[in-house]
Amino acid sequence: MRFGPRESRGWLLGMTTSQLVLGVAAVWTTTRIFNTGTSAPMRVAWVVIAAACLTVAFVPLRGRTVVEYVPVVINFWIQRLTGHDVYLGGVFRMGNTDTAGFVLPGDLAHLKMINFAVDGAGGAEVAIVHDPYAKTYTGVLALEGSTFALLETAIRKSRVEAWGNLLAQLCSETAVVSRIQVLERTLPDSGDALQRDWSRRGIHDGTLQAANYEQLLAAVDGSTQAHECFVSVSVDARRAGSEIRQAGGGHTGAAAVVIREVDKLTEGLRAAGVRVEGWCSPRLLGEIIRTSYDPASRPLIQRRGGGLGDNSGGDDGLPSGVDPAICGPMRAENAWSHYRTDSAIHRCWWILQWPRQYVEAAFLSPLLLSSRYQRTVSIILEPLSPSRANRRVTIRQSGVTSEAALRQRFRRRTTRRHEVEATDVDRRESELVAGHGLYRMLGLLSVSAADLAELEAASGEIESLAQRSQLEIARLSGEHDQAFGAAALPLARGLR
Incomplete structure (x- = not known):
């Protein structure tokens, strides 16, 4: 590609x-x-x-x-002068929400959570995030993928084609999906959850298989990384107005439309070889958000699992996950070079330029598989309908032509970059004619550390891995608070 x-x-x-x-x-x-x-x-x-x-x-x-x-500088200093660079959560915000909602800092404060009970799922609830300003409803899928780099070439090609077909299907005139986010993150994993699961559900029969498994668990030294992947699907309520009314109207109808679109996406993901674990429940989404703001809470949260229907091998008592009402940070502070929340300091980057030469589908492997720190790779995609895509390409072609005429009139040299941009616009038009979809795309990276010294080490590693992945990235200085909400949380935000 x-x-x-x-x-x-x-x-x-x-x-x-x-x-x-x-x-x-x-x-x-x-x-x-x-x-x-x-x-x-x-x-x-x-x-x-x-x-x-x-x-x-x-x-x-x-x-x-x-x-x-x-x-950016003006906004940063307005925050500092008005005191909005410091956020106090917990008991200071509990009066602003109900038991089913959640309260997040900054530009996420207006988001609302809807607990939607899915018909025929035994009373299971799905977390739907409503943005009243953007008029969107967002659901989240938890995924588990295989090691793509180790697959045979033919299998990799078939999965890439399946993913491409899925993206093309979302670019229809009648599509109601306004945005998709693919988020992959790594978290430090001590292996304690594996030990508890083996103690609770393992078959301790003294066989060779059981002994080998116990040896593997004993070899876990506490420096491993857990990989988690989520896909967020956002539905535009203005586009899906008729579907929402047919589904009952209001938040309930909108949530039903989101579940329908998520189910469609699930079929395409499975065709691409991705294992779909299921929708994110309110407590699971609360856990994702909480462990992003407070990574040190993960070992304690992982011990939970005593609720009805829990089978994660946790201790008796609290059900797994986190109550959405308290999933936000207890304290957050925005600085020019980082964003501090609870037990971690975060830094974010914008993927300024993707690879300029032909690369294989696994070109992000160094960034995804080699990190030793907690980091997040987030890609936000906005599908464009064929009419909108054609209009966008036509406007861009007109702009390229007019700029070329102006350069010739003012006797400015046409650089190789200008020629490549013109060729790229023609290529996009050819792809649209061939039935491919056109997307607006944004890539964001974030890294978390316990202190500033570790943050600098993690930042150096992430920038080195991005270079190995042929990515040109830029630090979002002064905007780390807003960037963290888009990069580290599966809420399908970031594109403007």
Whole structure:
């Protein structure tokens, strides 16, 4: 597979509105510099102003221009000055929710959880997250995949084709799925859960198989990693209005539509060789969120499993998972270089550029399989309908043509990058004609550590692994609180 270059969007010759304004300001200052009536000190001042405008508009800094950091810096200091950089949860927020909801910090505070009882599932409940601002309903699937890199070439090819067919099916005119998130995370695993499961449900008959299994458990040294994978499916209530009304209307009808779409996705995932463990219940989603904010709570939470119907091998008492009402952080603090919550410090990256050359389907293996720290890889996909995709490609083709005409008029050289972007737009049109889907895609990474020293070590590792995976990433300085909610939590957020 191959990824196209990141599009350079702009109004004129690839310049954005802010760059264009600053460029015009710099050109205007040149009239003051060469004005014969301007004194020498004033000319120096105008030169400094012009240089500052050009620097802010066009000089890149860690993947973004300086002008793109301006709203980030303003938002960060507004948080600091108003005290919104510190969040207090727990007993300080319990009065703002009911027993079925949850309270999260920052831009996640408006999300609501709906407990939906599935018909014919023995009273099992599914957690549906409602965003009243975006008018979306989101359900989460827990998955377990095989080691893709060890499969035969023919099997890998068939699974990649099955995944591609699934993505193409979601890009129909009548599709109601507005967003999909694939989240894979690693968590430190001491092996205690395996020991408890063996003690509770194992067959201790003294056979050779039992002895070998006990030896394997004894070899677990506490430095292993547990891999977890989730797929979030978000349904747009505005697109699915008729389906929601047919299903009963309101939150109940919307939740039923989400379950229907999740079931469709489950069939496609199984065709791609992915084992689907099932929907995420409210307490399971609460556990995912809680262990993201407070990784140190995982060993204690893993010991739970005494509820009715629990078969996870936990201790008697509390049922497995976490009550959604208390799954948020007890305290969160946003800093420029990191985001601190409870027992961990987090840092997030944006995948600025995907591989520019042809790569195999397992090109993310170094990042997914080699990490020694708690990290999350999150990919958010927004399917575009054929009409919207064609319109988007047509507009982009018109932009490429007009930019080429402007470059020729102003006698600017057409670079190889411009040629590659034009070729990539033509390739997208050919793929749409062939029946493939078009997606907006965002990739985010996050890493968690116990202290700043460990965070720096984990950050160095994640950046090295991203480089081995041929990814160009940029730290989301000043935005780690918002980025963490999109990167580490399966809530299908992040794209704008």
